[in-house]
Amino acid sequence: MTNTYLENTTELLNEAQQSILFTTIRPNIVMDYGKGMYLWDTDKKKYLDFIGGWAVTCLGHCPDAIRLALAHQTTQLINASPSFLNTPMINFAKLLIEHSCFDRVFFTNSGAEANEGAIKLARKHGTIKLNGACEIITAVNSFHGRTLATMSATGKEKWQALFEPKVGGFNHVPLNDIDAIKTALSPNTCAIMLEPIQGEGGVIESKETYIKALRQLCDETGILLIFDEVQTGIGRTGKLFAYEHYGIEPDIITLAKGIGGGFPLSALLTKEKFNIFEAGDQGGTYSGQPLAMAVGYAVVNEVIKNNLAANAAKQGTYLCNKLRDISAKFNLANIRGKGLLVAFDLPTSNGSKIVAECLNEGLIINSPRPSIIRLMPPLIVTSEDIDTMIEILAKVLTKLT
Numbered sequence: 001m002t003n004t005y006l007e008n009t010t011e012l013l014n015e016a017q018q019s020i021l022f023t024t025i026r027p028n029i030v031m032d033y034g035k036g037m038y039l040w041d042t043d044k045k046k047y048l049d050f051i052g053g054w055a056v057t058c059l060g061h062c063p064d065a066i067r068l069a070l071a072h073q074t075t076q077l078i079n080a081s082p083s084f085l086n087t088p089m090i091n092f093a094k095l096l097i098e099h100s101c102f103d104r105v106f107f108t109n110s111g112a113e114a115n116e117g118a119i120k121l122a123r124k125h126g127t128i129k130l131n132g133a134c135e136i137i138t139a140v141n142s143f144h145g146r147t148l149a150t151m152s153a154t155g156k157e158k159w160q161a162l163f164e165p166k167v168g169g170f171n172h173v174p175l176n177d178i179d180a181i182k183t184a185l186s187p188n189t190c191a192i193m194l195e196p197i198q199g200e201g202g203v204i205e206s207k208e209t210y211i212k213a214l215r216q217l218c219d220e221t222g223i224l225l226i227f228d229e230v231q232t233g234i235g236r237t238g239k240l241f242a243y244e245h246y247g248i249e250p251d252i253i254t255l256a257k258g259i260g261g262g263f264p265l266s267a268l269l270t271k272e273k274f275n276i277f278e279a280g281d282q283g284g285t286y287s288g289q290p291l292a293m294a295v296g297y298a299v300v301n302e303v304i305k306n307n308l309a310a311n312a313a314k315q316g317t318y319l320c321n322k323l324r325d326i327s328a329k330f331n332l333a334n335i336r337g338k339g340l341l342v343a344f345d346l347p348t349s350n351g352s353k354i355v356a357e358c359l360n361e362g363l364i365i366n367s368p369r370p371s372i373i374r375l376m377p378p379l380i381v382t383s384e385d386i387d388t389m390i391e392i393l394a395k396v397l398t399k400l401t
């Protein structure tokens, strides 16, 4: 029997119905091509992309930097095994260290996996320095991933009954409430882990006074301050890392999404004093995988070289101003965010309807909660792209509100 490789939209959608395990509802289109700020489906319809692969494709779609790095690395070395160092791995770690407050890097493949690494490192620290303390305080409304431990760390109401029993040792407290942290703190606490800006939770910012108080509390008690920067890292918020906004240094940060520009890659960064794993404690078949390392190096180098964090800050301000211009007309409230991680509240809970209609009109946006719209375009976005986005959004809001 010969295999046929499907390219026709109807055949592809029929096959998807039969062969893809159902996990989520997706629109009846098949993405086929991407360039810069745009995606095209198999019917050649064009979409302006304001979710950027879920805050992932920071350099836009199919950028030369990734294409060339992959092309070169595939001629050099694709996989050497996790038991060997490789050239791009060392260079990438050096680049991350030179541009952050950290000294040590551990590489993995996804945000959840980087967070698992952070949880293990915090528990190791608890074992060595805090009489076996193993509990981690996290925030209500947070998101840390979909492995069992990171689901347990996540403060999402809807997930509480899912896939029981959860991994123990997580204690959820409301964000920006220092007294709640002090109440939750016990001799069994080894770390506080939070997103400096909650992304999936609807772009909710931690206050600077709160973060500074947490830093002080961690210094006094010896527990670790972990920032999950999976969504906020690599220029997204207008600085290379979001912790830079707060005038403090976390003990650990985790990075994913933007760090690979679309290639599956994540990292855990920490200080020399937490370089405490023993041989065999932590690892992974693809930790430091050469293709991922070459891509990560190229992406982060491009973000730094072209100062895309500054573009994120500038275009983020422009985007928020444009949203404010139309906010009275459509009753949009709480326009918020930092850099190119932006959200606003709708007057009604019809977020998914608005997302669907925008898609119909050739614009991709996201509704993380029924009454919230979130925008996280590639860091290369221009004012012209934002004008086009606002035009389509206003057209859709006129129709649906």
Ligand SMILES: *Cc1c(COP(=O)(O)O)cnc(C)c1O
Residues within 6 Å of the ligand: 109, 110, 111, 112, 113, 115, 143, 144, 145, 146, 195, 199, 200, 228, 229, 230, 231, 256, 257
């Ligand atoms: C997306 C996200 C994760 C999970 O990353 P995956 O790559 O999907 O495992 C974890 N934390 C935050 C803050 C995220 O936004």
